[in-house]
Amino acid sequence: MSHTCNNFLMHCMDFRVHKDIKALMEQNGWMGDTDLVSLAGSAKAIVSPESQAVALRQIEISKTLHSMKVVHLMAHTDCGAYGGKAAFADEQAEYEKLTGDLKQARDIVKNKWPDLEVKLSLAHIDETDEHHPKITFEDIA
Numbered sequence: 001m002s003h004t005c006n007n008f009l010m011h012c013m014d015f016r017v018h019k020d021i022k023a024l025m026e027q028n029g030w031m032g033d034t035d036l037v038s039l040a041g042s043a044k045a046i047v048s049p050e051s052q053a054v055a056l057r058q059i060e061i062s063k064t065l066h067s068m069k070v071v072h073l074m075a076h077t078d079c080g081a082y083g084g085k086a087a088f089a090d091e092q093a094e095y096e097k098l099t100g101d102l103k104q105a106r107d108i109v110k111n112k113w114p115d116l117e118v119k120l121s122l123a124h125i126d127e128t129d130e131h132h133p134k135i136t137f138e139d140i141a
């Protein structure tokens with residue numbers, strides 16, 4: 001018996017984003033069709049030399065074992081793996097770093113597996129209401 005799935009999603013371990021990621025997955029019909037990996041910093045784990053092998057190994061296993069076709073890499077604002085939003089001069093600097101790492105991670109994955117489709121997104125965390133953070137997802141081209 002073979003078991004396959006179409007998607008692979010790597011997101012950050014941060015608990016604040018998980019409920020909304022689950023909702024997004026349900027909305028997109030990815031539930032039951034996605035290998036799911038949670039690593040601190042997500043794309044940062046792919047672009048960082050010390051964690052790259054571990055991160056890429058997850059993609060390799062998903063591809064080999066489940067014939068996965070689409071890799072979704074998701075970053076989020078105020079990510080602790082980067083030192084949070086306080087580590088950046090302003091929102092623009094944070095945005096450029098996060099999206100830059102996503103694009104670099106995509107290049108690394110595409111270079112290794114040209115047949116995989118790679119999609120990028122950024123989860124914006126709005127904590128104006130600290131008890132109910134609002135998450136919005138942005139597709140990154």
Ligand SMILES: [Zn+2]
Binds near residue numbers: 040
């Ligand atoms: Zn994070």
